[in-house]
Amino acid sequence: MTTTKAYAAQTDHSPLTPWTVERRDPKPHDVQIEILFCGVCHSDLHFARNEWGMTVFPVVPGHEIVGRVTAVGAHVKKFKAGDLAAIGCLVDSCRECDNCKEGLEQYCAQGGVFTYGGMERDGSGPTYGGYSKMILAHEDFVLRISDKLDLAATAPLLCAGITTYSPLRHWKIGPGMKVGILGLGGLGHMGVKFAVSMGAEVTMLSHSPSKEKDAQRLGAHKFVLTSDEAQAKSVTGYFDFILDTVSAQHDYNFYLGMLKTNGTMVCVGVPPAPTPVHSMSLIFGRKSLGGSLIGGLPETQEMLDYCAEHNIVSDIELIRMDEINEAYERMLKGDVRYRFVIDMSSL
Numbered sequence: 001m002t003t004t005k006a007y008a009a010q011t012d013h014s015p016l017t018p019w020t021v022e023r024r025d026p027k028p029h030d031v032q033i034e035i036l037f038c039g040v041c042h043s044d045l046h047f048a049r050n051e052w053g054m055t056v057f058p059v060v061p062g063h064e065i066v067g068r069v070t071a072v073g074a075h076v077k078k079f080k081a082g083d084l085a086a087i088g089c090l091v092d093s094c095r096e097c098d099n100c101k102e103g104l105e106q107y108c109a110q111g112g113v114f115t116y117g118g119m120e121r122d123g124s125g126p127t128y129g130g131y132s133k134m135i136l137a138h139e140d141f142v143l144r145i146s147d148k149l150d151l152a153a154t155a156p157l158l159c160a161g162i163t164t165y166s167p168l169r170h171w172k173i174g175p176g177m178k179v180g181i182l183g184l185g186g187l188g189h190m191g192v193k194f195a196v197s198m199g200a201e202v203t204m205l206s207h208s209p210s211k212e213k214d215a216q217r218l219g220a221h222k223f224v225l226t227s228d229e230a231q232a233k234s235v236t237g238y239f240d241f242i243l244d245t246v247s248a249q250h251d252y253n254f255y256l257g258m259l260k261t262n263g264t265m266v267c268v269g270v271p272p273a274p275t276p277v278h279s280m281s282l283i284f285g286r287k288s289l290g291g292s293l294i295g296g297l298p299e300t301q302e303m304l305d306y307c308a309e310h311n312i313v314s315d316i317e318l319i320r321m322d323e324i325n326e327a328y329e330r331m332l333k334g335d336v337r338y339r340f341v342i343d344m345s346s347l
């Protein structure tokens with residue numbers, strides 16, 4: 001066992017404070033990583049405050065992890081000490097079920113092991129995430145990253161990146177399609193970058209007037225202020241596809257009205273409480289409402305390689321570890337341009 005410094009929430013109403021995590025010694029297939037940067041996802045906040053009612057405390061959040069390999073087990077082939085490496089939202093899965101065999105480990109029939117708040121498959125204890133100095137995982141769940149991209153700005157690709165890339169690929173977004181990205185935060189800004197790079201016409205759907213310029217800078221072709229009745233009405237029946245990244249309560253029916261016939265809206269944002277959907281919102285126009293969870297390991301690697309090829313990273317604000325509680329408050333106010341990343345040298 002090795003102890004490593006971390007930040008944890010001890011209860012659903014306590015701030016994150018310094019804590020010590022015990023990590024196992026590397027097993028034959030393990031890759032051990034010194035964490036250099038870790039992105040701050042809104043899911044970290046939902047989890048630290050137990051907004052989904054499933055948190056086991058203490059919790060060490062963080063699943064946008066990049067760093068340098070410090071040690072590898074005897075059987076590891078993909079990595080050696082000194083390599084750059086990354087870990088996203090998953091650290092293990094059964095590898096035997098149909099979903100795992102297809103590279104959809106996030107939908108593992110036995111339940112994938114999440115990077116934090118999960119339970120190790122050997123029962124050895126809970127998993128603790130990337131708000132820490134060191135982590136290890138089986139090499140199958142460790143990803144390669146390019147040294148051409150800014151390392152800190154690469155971290156958010158591990159969740160915000162794959163969570164938006166995966167549904168855009170699955171629903172075959174490309175030239176000729178009108179795509180709305182709902183919510184300009186960590187996920188939303190990556191959604192805009194990816195959808196634009198895939199050749200779609202992209203509209204930013206935001207409730208923040210102050211974000212219009214940024215949406216343009218990120219490549220969005222149009223901006224619709226959703227709280228402005230006339231602007232919202234102008235996109236009635238307009239989109240082939242909407243990617244909903246909003247973290248707070250909102251009315252799905254309102255946005256389903258913006259889809260054209262046969263259009264699809266996919267939720268990736270997870271508001272704390274369920275939202276009613278009227279069947280009429282779907283029946284008129286043969287519309288679909290779907291969802292998507294992060295992405296599997298092969299697709300996450302594909303996304304990282306795509307980003308290296310297309311020079312895509314996240315727009316970040318680098319923070320110190322002891323600024324995390326303030327960052328959470330700012331994230332709740334929508335005051336993040338567009339992802340906080342923790343510089344782990346500050347821990």
Ligand code: NAP
Binds near residue numbers: 163211246
């Ligand atoms: P974020 O950076 O905080 O962005 C959320 C955005 O939602 C805000 O920037 C804001 O955009 C919009 N928003 C916030 N409050 C709103 C309100 N009251 N009404 C309307 N819009 C509001 O969060 P994130 O890290 O991108 O995460 C977004 C959501 O996705 C979270 O619920 C997170 O847990 C979830 N998530 C899901 C997956 C998955 O696999 N499905 C993976 C990662 C995260 P505007 O200011 O532009 O309106």
Ligand code: ZN
Binds near residue numbers: 041042044160
């Ligand atoms: Zn996340």
Ligand code: ZN
Binds near residue numbers: 096097099
């Ligand atoms: Zn499985």
